[in-house]
Amino acid sequence: MTSATTSSAAAISHEEEVRRLERREGWKRRLPILPALIFTIVVTQIPFLFTLFYSLTEWRLDKPDPRKFIGVDNYASLPGDKFFRDAAWVSVQMTVMAVLFSLIVGTLLAILLDRKFFGQGLIRTLLITPFLVMPVVAGFMWKTQMFNATFGVINWVLNLFGFDSIEFATRFPLASVVVVLVWQWSPFMMLIVLAGLQGQDQSVLEAARVDGATTWGSFRQITLPQLRPFLELGTLLGAIYLIQVYDHIEVIVGGQPGAKNLPFYIAQRSIGGGNRFGLASSYSIIVVIASIIIANIGLRVLSNLLEDDS
Amino acid sequence: MAEVRYEAASRLYPGAEEPAVNKLNLDIADGELLVLVGPSGCGKSTALRMLAGLETVTSGSVHINGVDVTLKPPQDRDIAMVFQNYALYPSMTVAQNMGFALKQAKVPKAEREAQVREAARILDLTEYLDRKPKNLSGGQRQRVAMGRAIVRKPQVFLMDEPLSNLDAKLRVQTRTELVDLQARLGVTTVYVTHDQVEAMTMGDRVAVLKFGELQQVDAPRTLYSAPANKFVAGFIGSPAMNLLDAEDVDGAPGIAGAAIPLEESVLSQLKSQDLDQVAVGVRPEHLTLGTTGIEGEVTVVEELGSESFVHVTVSHRGEPTTLVVRDRGETETGRGDRVKVDFGGPIHVFGSDGLRVEA
Ligand SMILES: Nc1ncnc2c1ncn2[C@@H]1O[C@H](COP(=O)(O)OP(=O)(O)OP(=O)(O)O)[C@@H](O)[C@H]1O
Ligand SMILES: [Mg+2]
Numbered sequence: 286m287t288s289a290t291t292s293s294a295a296a297i298s299h300e301e302e303v304r305r306l307e308r309r310e311g312w313k314r315r316l317p318i319l320p321a322l323i324f325t326i327v328v329t330q331i332p333f334l335f336t337l338f339y340s341l342t343e344w345r346l347d348k349p350d351p352r353k354f355i356g357v358d359n360y361a362s363l364p365g366d367k368f369f370r371d372a373a374w375v376s377v378q379m380t381v382m383a384v385l386f387s388l389i390v391g392t393l394l395a396i397l398l399d400r401k402f403f404g405q406g407l408i409r410t411l412l413i414t415p416f417l418v419m420p421v422v423a424g425f426m427w428k429t430q431m432f433n434a435t436f437g438v439i440n441w442v443l444n445l446f447g448f449d450s451i452e453f454a455t456r457f458p459l460a461s462v463v464v465v466l467v468w469q470w471s472p473f474m475m476l477i478v479l480a481g482l483q484g485q486d487q488s489v490l491e492a493a494r495v496d497g498a499t500t501w502g503s504f505r506q507i508t509l510p511q512l513r514p515f516l517e518l519g520t521l522l523g524a525i526y527l528i529q530v531y532d533h534i535e536v537i538v539g540g541q542p543g544a545k546n547l548p549f550y551i552a553q554r555s556i557g558g559g560n561r562f563g564l565a566s567s568y569s570i571i572v573v574i575a576s577i578i579i580a581n582i583g584l585r586v587l588s589n590l591l592e593d594d595s
Numbered sequence: 596m597a598e599v600r601y602e603a604a605s606r607l608y609p610g611a612e613e614p615a616v617n618k619l620n621l622d623i624a625d626g627e628l629l630v631l632v633g634p635s636g637c638g639k640s641t642a643l644r645m646l647a648g649l650e651t652v653t654s655g656s657v658h659i660n661g662v663d664v665t666l667k668p669p670q671d672r673d674i675a676m677v678f679q680n681y682a683l684y685p686s687m688t689v690a691q692n693m694g695f696a697l698k699q700a701k702v703p704k705a706e707r708e709a710q711v712r713e714a715a716r717i718l719d720l721t722e723y724l725d726r727k728p729k730n731l732s733g734g735q736r737q738r739v740a741m742g743r744a745i746v747r748k749p750q751v752f753l754m755d756e757p758l759s760n761l762d763a764k765l766r767v768q769t770r771t772e773l774v775d776l777q778a779r780l781g782v783t784t785v786y787v788t789h790d791q792v793e794a795m796t797m798g799d800r801v802a803v804l805k806f807g808e809l810q811q812v813d814a815p816r817t818l819y820s821a822p823a824n825k826f827v828a829g830f831i832g833s834p835a836m837n838l839l840d841a842e843d844v845d846g847a848p849g850i851a852g853a854a855i856p857l858e859e860s861v862l863s864q865l866k867s868q869d870l871d872q873v874a875v876g877v878r879p880e881h882l883t884l885g886t887t888g889i890e891g892e893v894t895v896v897e898e899l900g901s902e903s904f905v906h907v908t909v910s911h912r913g914e915p916t917t918l919v920v921r922d923r924g925e926t927e928t929g930r931g932d933r934v935k936v937d938f939g940g941p942i943h944v945f946g947s948d949g950l951r952v953e954a
Binding site: 486488489491492493494495496497498499502506507510511513 | 668
C-alpha cells in the first residue's frame with residue numbers, strides 16, 4: 286500500500302518534470318525569433334491600427350477641430366468619389382498588366398537561361414540588374430533616355446523609320462509606367478522561375494522524351510505544372526509590391542491623369558497638399574484589402590489556368 | 596518486338612580521359628531478357644542510355660530491329676524505359692502517367708483508357724489509378740513505372756536498376772514477377788543491375804562489364820561454371836569464389852603447400868607460365884571439411900540454417916589466407932577448431948593474363 290502511493294507520487298512529479306522541460310524547450314525555440322516578431326509588430330501592425338483609427342475620423346489640417354470621430358463616413362463617401370474610382374481602376378490595370386507581363390517575360394528569360402552556354406553567369410547577372418536599380422532612377426532613365434520626344438532612344442528609332450516623335454509619357458501614361466515596371470520586375474520573376482526550372486528532376490524530362498513528347502509538349506505537360514508553385518509565388522509577391530507603386534508614376538507622368546493609382550492619390554490627398562488625412566487613411570485601408578483580394582484572385586486564376594487538362 | 600545490336604559502340608564523356616563504355620559489341624535476341632551487370636561506375640547506365648538515345652554514341656553504332664538508330668532521338672526509337680528513381684510525372688495521376696506515351700502518340704482517348712486499364716489490371720494497380728505518385732508506396736511507384744512501359748507495347752524495354760529502391764523481400768518477389776511478365780509479353784528487354792544475384796536469377800543471358808569493357812556474356816549457369824576471366828570469377832557467385840594467386844608446389848600450382856588436382860591438359864598449358872602469376876579459384880561448395888587436406892583454423896562460421904559458410908585461415912605463400920568452405924551441417928565446427936580442407940569439385944585456373952585456362 287505504502288509503496289504503491291510513493292510510486293504514484295513519484296510518477297506525478299516525473300510528469301511535471303517532463304512538462305517543465307518541454308516548456309523550457311519551447312522557450313528555447315521561441316526566444317530567438319522574439320525580437321524580430323516584436324519589431325515586425327511595432328513597424329507594421331501598430332501603424333496599421335493607427336491608420337484604421339484615422340480612417341474613422343475627419344482629420345484636416347485646415348480645420349480647427351483636429352480629429353473628429355465620424356465612423357464609416359469616409360468609406361461611405363468613396364463610391365461617389367470619381368477620383369477615387371479612377372485611381373482604383375488604374376491600380377487594378379497597372380498591377381494586373383505589370384504582374385502578368387513581367388511573369389511572361391521572366392519565364393521566357395528563365396527558359397533561355399536554364400541551359401548551359403558560355404558566359405551564362407555574366408548574362409544572368411546582366412539580366413538581373415534592372416531589378417537592382419532604384420525605382421526613382423529607373424523612372425528617370427526611361428523618362429529622359431527612352432520615352433523623351435526629343436532625346437529618347439525609342440523616338441530616335443521611330444524617326445529612323447520615318448515616323449514622327451511621340452511624347453509617350455503624355456500620350457500613353459499608363460502603358461509607359463507599365464513598361465518600366467515590367468522592365469524592373471521581369472528579372473525578379475526570372476529568378477523565381479529559374480529556381481523552379483533548376484529544381485526539376487531531369488530524369489522526368491528524359492522519361493517524357495522516351496515516351497515521345499515533343500519539346501513543347503513536355504514543357505506544357507510536365508514543366509509548367511511543376512512550375513506552378515513558383516509562378517504563384519511570383520504572382521503573389523509581384524502583386525503585393527506592384528499595387529503600392531508610387532515612385533515610377535511620380536517621376537514619369539507626375540500628376541497627370543491616366544496613371545494615378547491609389548497610393549499616388551493617397552499621397553496627393555494627404556501630405557501632397559490635400560491635407561485630408563482621415564480620408565486618405567480610408568484609401569490606404571482599401572488598398573490593403575485590395576492587395577489581399579488581388580493576390581487571392583491572381584492565385585486562383587493562375588491555378589485554374591494550370592489545372593491539369595484531363 | 597526486335598533484336599538489339601551494339602556494334603563497337605563507345606561513349607566518351609566530354610572531358611573524360613577514358614570512355615565510360617568502350618567498344619561494346621553485344622547481340623540481343625528477339626524476346627530475350629539480357630542483364631547488364633557490373634560494379635558501380637562500370638558504364639551500365641551509360642550503355643543503356645546509349646540505346647535509349649539519351650546519351651550520344653561517340654563511335655560505333657546501335658541497332659534496333661536491324662535499323663541503325665545511332666543518330667535517332669529517343670522519341671523515334673520505340674523503346675520504353677524504367678528509371679532507377681522511376682521518374683514518374685509528379686503532377687499527373689497514375690492513369691495519366693501510364694497513358695502519357697499513348698497520348699503523345701495521339702491514340703484516341705477511349706482506346707487509351709482501355710489500354711491503361713488493362714495494364715493496371717496486370718500490375719494490380721486498378722484501385723490507384725486516380726492517385727498522384729507522391730501518395731503511393733515505393734513498390735506501387737515501381738509498378739506504375741512498369742505500367743508506363745508496358746502500356747506502350749514498345750520494341751524494347753530498358754530498365755535501369757528498377758528494383759534497387761525496394762526492400763529486400765519485395766525486391767525478391769518483384770524480381771520473379773518481372774521475369775514472368777517479361778516472358779509473357781515477349782518484349783526484348785535490357786536490364787541493368789549492380790546486383791549479381793539479381794542478374795543471375797533474372798537474365799536469359801548476363802553481360803558482365805568492368806571499366807566500360809565487356810568481360811563476358813553468357814547464360815547464368817555458364818557464367819558461374821566457366822567464368823572467362825578472374826574478374827568474372829570473383830564477381831559472380833555469393834559468397835564469392837576463393838580466388839588465390841597460386842604457389843609453386845613441385846612445378847605445379849598449389850594452395851598452402853598442397854598441389855591442386857588438375858587435369859593434364861591444364862598443366863601442360865601452364866608449362867610456359869610463371870606459376871606465381873597464375874590464379875586458382877574454387878567455389879565454397881567445391882571445398883569440403885574432412886580428415887585430409889590443407890590444415891587450418893576456423894575463424895568465422897556464417898550460419899544460414901540450411902547451410903553454413905566456414906571461414907578457415909590457412910597459411911598460404913607464408914601469409915594467413917582465408918578459404919570459405921560451404922558446410923551442409925555434416926560437421927560441427929566452431930571458432931578456433933583445427934580443421935582440414937580438401938578439394939571436392941571443379942577448380943578454375945586463370946593464366947598470368949587473367950584469362951581462364953580451359954581443360
Ligand atoms: N554526365 C557525365 N559526365 C561525365 N562522366 C560521367 C557522366 N555520367 C557518368 N559518367 C562516368 O561514366 C562512368 C560510368 O557511369 P555509369 O553511370 O554508366 O555507371 P553505372 O555502371 O551505371 O554505375 P552505377 O551502378 O553506380 O549506377 C562513371 O565513371 C561515371 O563517373
Ligand atoms: Mg547506373
